[in-house]
Amino acid sequence: MLKKSSLLWIMPLLLVSVSCTQLKQMANFTKCQFRMSSVQNTNLAGVNVQQIKSLSDMNLLQAGKLTAAYASGTMPLSLTINVDAQNPNDATAAMNKMEWILLIEGKEIVTGTLNDRISIAPSGGTATIPVQINADLRKIMAKNSMDENINLGLGLVGAGNKPSPKLSLKIKPSIMIGSLTVPYPGYITLSTNFGTGS
Structure with missing residues (x-):
């Protein structure tokens, strides 16, 4: 059995x-x-877009909802961007937290933090990280006309549910060591092709 004095030496080594x-x-x-592998559940002012x-693809009810939302001073946008890692x-790769920044046409739209631990198996293992986005285009793009904001919201999903070139996402992973959060120095910019970012 280890003596108490021995445990006092071992604990720091374990830490x-x-x-x-x-x-x-x-x-x-x-x-x-x-x-960024795909975009899902794109919703603009209560309309699944x-x-x-x-605009010509919309029925009268959908167009009416967007018009009413814009007139009330709001145009909420929600979507999920799936990030493949x-x-x-x-050896295993992992993080405990991920800060993110969404940009549309190079303009920072909204920021957020994912607080889930993500662990990725070694030697080619892949994990999909869903990033839930919520923003108000009417407030963020206040200088845009109604049609400009609607077209912006409609142009975020490309063929095959791929993110359009208008979208970019920056991420900053962190890991917890005890109660200390250690962040990666700087953001990694993602595209639709695999890469280490920039």
Whole structure:
């Protein structure tokens, strides 16, 4: 049986070992390949616009909802961007938190934080991370006309539910070491193709 004095020496070593493991997992996470793989559940002012590409594709009820929303001073947009992360490392990659920034046509629209732990298996393992977006285009794009805001909302989903070139997403992963949050230095910019970002 270990003496109390021996445990006092071992505990810091265990903490150092755990910390090193967690740091290694985050380092592996930042070496993963990322992409925005798809967009789902695109909703503009209560209208499902996932498959609607232009104003002419709408029926009168849908167009009426958007017009009424804009007139009331709001045009809420919600969608889910699925981010694929692929781990090329020979050890597990992980994070505890991920800050994100959504940009549309290069303009920062909304920011958020995902507080779920994500773990990705080594040697080509892949995980899909759903990022739920909620924003108000009427307030963010206040200088836009109604038609401009509607067309902006309709143009976010490309063929095959792929994100359109208008969309970009930046992410910053973090990992917890005890009660301390250790963030990755800077944001990783994602595209629709696998890459390490920039």
